[in-house]
Amino acid sequence: MSVWTRPALWWRLAIVISAGLGLILGTASLVYFTIESNVIVLGYFAGAVYWMARRGTTDAPAPRLRGAAVLYITITGLVAHILLNHGENPLPGLVSGPDRLQHWSSFFLHYVTPVMVMLDWLCLKPRNASQWRDLPVWLSFPLGYAGLTLLRAAVFPHFPNAYPYFFLDPTENGYGWVAGQIVQLTVEFIALGAAVVGLDRLGTTVARRLKPATA
Template identity: 35%
Template structure:
């Protein structure tokens, strides 16, 4: 089932966050807190990087196919992560992410690991898609090997989260520049669009 894949779950979380952000914007509420936007960026980056750098190198990974399957693969692994990165870069204020946010961000991949291992233990051996990713396959690597690989990935995700936080502190304030320009139809003190 597709819902067990990290890609699908991460994209669902991103969709909920974007929807919530749109509602808040429409109501005139403040934007989402930085710990949420940073977390969504990390999930999107993990999704894209794991697909493009890791999964494509596993022979067990099915090819994306054609038609809807190819479109879904492109949307979930490339388009959405790029949209999340563009949203973060263009529409959020810089220098708001903190190293203290990283443990919170890593709870999603850690919870996913727990879900996959618990689900795999409950399904009978030989069940199709018992372990949705080859590097989390306990039947192949055992628990020690799987947890070692998961720990290595966790360290890489921590480094990626640290990189995102560092980039946040040196990136330009594009969002502030966009807000400062204002709308071109009404003068600055005239209120909304006329």
């Protein structure tokens, strides 16, 4: 059976389109973690589609890089919905009000793409490819992002949008408060990364247990 008839390839192509639309429709720059994580997703899944088409396989390449992309885009979705939007329903802005293109961009970047990537992680192969030792490597990117943001703002105080997120801005509460925010987020990201690895392994366990029953 040709790989072009397999849902996995078309699902991953849809992820590329979703991330691409989010980036094209919006005006945000690379100073935002949202944009960086979506660029990573776009690059990885575009490469995955190419790999799958060339190799005739439904397995995505570089599973550890795939796990990193899953973690980063999940962080983007959860931070945006919970911390930045305070759980607000994103749908009304898509059909009414000003800046609808910006709302659509945000919807793709913060909701559609993260959900699609997580479903890819849960449902498509390869399975059981991530390792617990991958967590420190995965976490180096969001922690490095925070550190570089603070360093850039200190060295270039007039840099446009020096503090893209309120929890990295020491202007009102000082660097001690920012450090506390980073520690809290790090703990949450560790738990989220552990969930990403755990879900990968859980899916394999469930599939293995169901296989004899359906044979």
